[in-house]
Amino acid sequence: MNVVEAYASVVIAIFLLVVTPVWLLKEQTDYITSRNDQYETDYLAWKLETEHKISMSFFTKDFNVIPYSPGWNATDVEITDHMMKLNPKTTRYVHVIYGEKDRWIIIE
């Protein structure tokens, strides 16, 4: 093995041992988080609708209201600039329409 081959092997080994596992772990974590966020949002929507007759909807960035449909989660919709000022990255807001009254609920 000459010097070039040795360096190439080292680079490949580092890539395989460090970069790829970290990327894979991130992919898996993101997937699980996204799926469980979706479940929690679905469960919340179900509880609001069955117990309180509240329908849940989301705001888009241009303040259009999108009715909630199962399978969505709060991260599917862009958070408005105004809401970004209100909340840290860890907190997500959804808009709830209750009769003619509007209010915000917070999912943390």
Place this chain on the structure above:
Amino acid sequence: MNEAYKTAISRFLMIAVISSVVILAVKFMRFYSLKYADRVASNYLDNITGGYIALDEYYGFVSAVGNLGFSVQLSVDRYDGTYYDHYDITDIDSVAVLRNGLQYFILKDRDFVTVTLVKKGVTIRESRTMHGSGVLK
């Protein structure tokens, strides 16, 4: 650098590369089996129609996902206007009814059906809500 030293480094690098490829292959398989099991759960729920859960079909699904190393829990949340009920489908005697020799769990409108997949500390949930048409959405 003498030849023995070069050979030792060369062998070390080769072993490192081969073992990392093997480890990565295993990790990839685990991740994609997770996604596959999730898709199987989603398809299972999509195929529940008619307003009931047939337990023989459910156990077929449990077997299919079990082959991927996942344990499965199916539950139903129900709100009757006053209080919440939580049904665990593994408790067959209390939840199933017999029809033509087969066991069924009868769903009601607005029931929230959840499939939970668990494997080595990883938990994924898939859910649907029963609509009056007898279809989970």
